[in-house]
Amino acid sequence: MIRLxxxxxxxxxxxxxxxxWNGVNQRFSPSRRAxxxxxxxxxxxxxxxxxxxxxxxxxxxIDTIHPTGDSSTATHIHKTLINPSDTTFESxxxxxxxxxxxxxxxxxxxxxxxxxxxxxxxxxxxDLMFDILERQGWTKEELAQLRILFADSRAxxxxxxxxxxxxxxxxxxxxxxxxxxxAIDQCAAFWNANRExxxxxxxxxxxxxxxxxxxxxVETNFGGYLGKESVFNVFWTLSLGDVLxxxxxxxxxxxxxxxxxVKRMTKRALWARGQLRDLLYMARYGGKDPIEIIGxxxxxFGLAQFIPSSYRAFGRDGDSDNVIDLDNAADxxxxxxxxxxxxxxxxxxxxxRRRKAILTYNRSQHYADCVMALADSLTRxxxxxxxxxx
Numbered sequence: 453m454i455r456l457x458x459x460x461x462x463x464x465x466x467x468x469x470x471x472x473w474n475g476v477n478q479r480f481s482p483s484r485r486a487x488x489x490x491x492x493x494x495x496x497x498x499x500x501x502x503x504x505x506x507x508x509x510x511x512x513x514i515d516t517i518h519p520t521g522d523s524s525t526a527t528h529i530h531k532t533l534i535n536p537s538d539t540t541f542e543s544x545x546x547x548x549x550x551x552x553x554x555x556x557x558x559x560x561x562x563x564x565x566x567x568x569x570x571x572x573x574x575x576x577x578x579d580l581m582f583d584i585l586e587r588q589g590w591t592k593e594e595l596a597q598l599r600i601l602f603a604d605s606r607a608x609x610x611x612x613x614x615x616x617x618x619x620x621x622x623x624x625x626x627x628x629x630x631x632x633x634x635a636i637d638q639c640a641a642f643w644n645a646n647r648e649x650x651x652x653x654x655x656x657x658x659x660x661x662x663x664x665x666x667x668x669x670v671e672t673n674f675g676g677y678l679g680k681e682s683v684f685n686v687f688w689t690l691s692l693g694d695v696l697x698x699x700x701x702x703x704x705x706x707x708x709x710x711x712x713x714v715k716r717m718t719k720r721a722l723w724a725r726g727q728l729r730d731l732l733y734m735a736r737y738g739g740k741d742p743i744e745i746i747g748x749x750x751x752x753f754g755l756a757q758f759i760p761s762s763y764r765a766f767g768r769d770g771d772s773d774n775v776i777d778l779d780n781a782a783d784x785x786x787x788x789x790x791x792x793x794x795x796x797x798x799x800x801x802x803x804x805r806r807r808k809a810i811l812t813y814n815r816s817q818h819y820a821d822c823v824m825a826l827a828d829s830l831t832r833x834x835x836x837x838x839x840x841x842x
Contacts, residue, residue: 569695569697569698570697570701571609571611571697571698571701571702574608574609577609577692577698578602580692580695581598581602581688581691581692582595582598582599584691584692584725585598585725588725590729594729594732597732597735597736598732601684601732601742601743604743606682606685606743607684607685607688607743608682608685609685609688609689609692610681610685610686610689611689611701611702613681613685613686613689613690613749614689614690614692614693614698614702614717615702615703615704615705615713616749617686617690617693617716617717617720617749617750618693618702618713618714618716618717618720619704619705619708619713619716620749620750622816622818622819623818624818624821624822626818627670627818627819627821627822630669630670630822630826631822631825631826631829635669635826636826636829636830636833638669638673638674639665639666639669639826639830640830640833642665642668642669642674643661643665643830646781646782646785649770649771649781649782649785649786650664650665650785652770652782652786653770653782653785653786653788653789654789656786656789657786657789657790657792657793657797658793658797658799659788659789659792659793659797660827660831662826662827662830662831662834663792663806663810663823663827664785664788664789665827665830666823666826666827666830667756667788667810667813667823668755668756668781668784668785668788669826670819670822670823670826671752671755671756671757672754672755672756672757674755674781675755675779675781678746678747678753678754678755678779679746679747679748679749679752679753680746681746681747681748681749681751682743682744682745682746683731683742683745683746683747683751683752683753683760684728684731684742684743684745685743686724686747686748686749686750686751687724687725687727687728687731687751687760688724688728689724690717690720690721690723690724690751691721691724691725691728692721693717693718693720693721693724694717694718694721694722695721698717699714699717699718702717724751726761727751727759727760727761728760730759730760730761730763730764731745731760733760733764734760734763734764738776753778754777754778754779754784755778755779755780755781755784756778756784756787756788756791758778758787758791762791763776763778763787766787766790766791766794767783767787768783768786768787768789768790769783769786770782770783770784770785770786770787771783788813791813792809792810792813795809795812795813796808796809796812797809803824806824807820807824810823810824
């Protein structure tokens with residue numbers, strides 16, 4: 453009986469081995485391998501190449517903006533982009549009729565998340581920007597414009613600006629130089645030299661001249677100091693402030709709370725992406741190279757130190773040349789007056805409401821104190837008939 457079971461077991465083992473090796477030979481035979489290879493090749497040929505599709509999409513986007521399709525040099529494309537000649541672009545007048553910023557047309561959410569990003573690898577940071585902005589709702593044309601600007605060697609991610617913007621602390625002492633006798637003399641001299649344009653701006657918006665002069669003095673010393681940073685680089689740097697890997701790479705200055713720094717970086721990132729979008733809009737319809745626009749470390753530019761959204765909403769042409777240029781005193785004065793009037797400037801001498809309007813211009817209490825005090829000094833000098841400088 454035992455021998456019978458042994459013989460049966462051996463027979464079953466032999467049969468199983470035969471079936472196993474027969475299956476292996478069929479699966480890996482030359483004919484079978486050829487069949488599998490052909491099948492995989494057919495599948496791949498039916499699927500589009502991702503890289504090819506991406507290149508075609510980019511090319512279509514650029515060609516849409518530049519009908520010539522000439523993409524031989526980034527410089528040529530950029531000049532075409534910011535100086536459009538075709539009638540599909542909005543005129544400067546149409547631009548100013550839209551007081552709502554493009555950044556308000558969408559509902560965006562902060563993008564802070566874990567991501568393998570190095571702040572020393574600008575190309576990876578730029579790719580990350582495109583990923584964020586695509587999800588935030590930027591159009592193909594806007595992304596194409598940004599791609600062109602990113603190809604420019606002047607486009608730099610500035611870690612120092614990210615740290616400075618998220619840790620800057622203001623004090624009243626930073627404004628005291630605007631209230632010296634010399635500063636008041638400078639205000640009087642500027643007012644005398646530009647009396648007509650100041651008077652026109654003030655009368656049109658019913659804003660007192662001394663406040664316009666005071667703001668121009670405090671902001672840039674009448675153009676004496678406009679800043680030294682590329683506004684484009686400021687905003688695209690700040691735009692990545694809510695990415696965790698970027699936050700982790702930032703070194704917190706001594707005696708500054710890390711939690712507050714991260715909070716400010718996160719909060720300003722969404723704001724900065726909106727400002728970047730408005731800056732590119734300005735470039736498309738205003739004829740300026742956005743990388744060449746120089747301003748403060750916080751992204752404000754021109755005599756009036758407007759940010760892009762303020763330029764779009766409140767910029768005004770003060771000298772009737774059909775161009776709004778905040779480096780021009782007439783346009784800067786008209787824009788300041790319009791801004792204050794649109795943000796609650798009172799028709800009466802209500803100091804509380806005047807101060808409130810100034811705080812919409814700059815939320816700093818120290819700033820508002822300085823502007824109010826300087827305007828008071830100019831009023832006293834005017835009343836004493838000593839405004840004219842010999």
